[in-house]
Amino acid sequence: MRNLVMTVSYDGTQYFGFQSQPGGNTIQDRIEAAIEQLTGERIAITSSGRTDAGVHARAQIINFHTSSLIPLERWAMALNSRLPPDIRIMEARTADPQFHARRSAKRKTYRYTINTNRVPDVFQRHLQFHHPTRLDVEAMRHALRALIGEHDFTTFCSVKSTKPSHVRTIFDAEIVEERESAASSSSGLIHVFVTGNGFLQHMVRIIVGTLMQVGEGKRDPSEMAVILQARNRKLAGPTAMAHGLMLWEVVY
Structure with a gap:
């Protein structure tokens, strides 16, 4: 076979x-x-x-x-x-016969897309979360850096998780902005890329929900490290809507 x-x-x-x-x-x-x-x-x-x-x-x-x-x-x-x-x-x-799509994977990358333009893109609305006001992207980048490395991600995991361990390694995390042009006055798109050895239920969406609160000025970027260490889901932000999330790449 x-x-x-x-x-x-x-x-x-x-x-x-x-x-x-x-x-x-x-x-x-x-x-x-x-x-x-x-x-x-x-x-x-x-x-x-x-x-x-x-x-x-x-x-x-x-x-x-x-x-x-x-x-x-x-x-x-x-x-x-x-x-x-x-x-x-x-x-x-x-x-090879022993190849297994899940167990053989070395790293995965997810992308979450936020549209911060005043009016959503009619044709991409089901692939982007619409946030019609500007976000402080530099503050979000600062907060995101706290998640790189091996950590217990209980804070950023659904309470319904049945995994025996919530320890995962984030190899890389970055935010990429996309605008129509350098001179454009529109806010454009914000892509959050997170690469790790594995992800827990709702993990990326909770990370993004928390990052958006940082971008809105509701949280200080330094809080990300504190709530990560607390291992308490109640301390993180909301779970971002599903339609902005995409499995981007799997590396073997």
């Missing part, structure tokens, strides 16, 4: 997240149904990680074992013809 690895892009707006659920309508459900239509095999795919309802992916990685003899170069086109237009297989490749 071949172990196939695929890169998947999807707009999560209409779905209940990646992982299969009894109610259906998840990314996993749609991909597995497409595989069954194509090959007749009922296969459970493995992903690099779950994404919540409404969260998107630029490069989610999945793998599965198949006995199908379909040539490798035909898989993406064949599956895409059986998938809805908001889910796309970008490429397919083979891997």
Whole structure:
């Protein structure tokens, strides 16, 4: 049997997240149904990680074992013809039998996008969180630096987490501003990139919710280190809306 690895892009707006659920309508459900239509095999795919309802992916990685003899170069086109237009297989490749999309991953990067223009972008509104007033980006950058390194991220984790350990390592975290031009008077877009060895439930969204409070002047940047060390979810900011979040990259 071949172990196939695929890169998947999807707009999560209409779905209940990646992982299969009894109610259906998840990314996993749609991909597995497409595989069954194509090959007749009922296969459970493995992903690099779950994404919540409404969260998107630029490069989610999945793998599965198949006995199908379909040539490798035909898989993406064949599956895409059986998938809805908001889910796309970008490429397919083979891997060693022991490759596992989640356990083999070395680092993941998420991007959260905030639109601070007065009027939201009609065409990108489901991919950006609209915050119609300026944010202090330099203060947000200062606060974000406190999270780099290995820490217990209980403060930035859903209280519903069932993980035995909340210790994770953030390798890199940065904020990139995007404007129409250097002379533009509009605030533009703020992209928050966070790269780590793994993420807890709602972790990036809680980090962003807290950063926005810093940007609004409701918190001092120095508070980020203090609330991180407290390991108390109640001390962090709100969970940012799901639609601004995207799984950006997975490295193996």
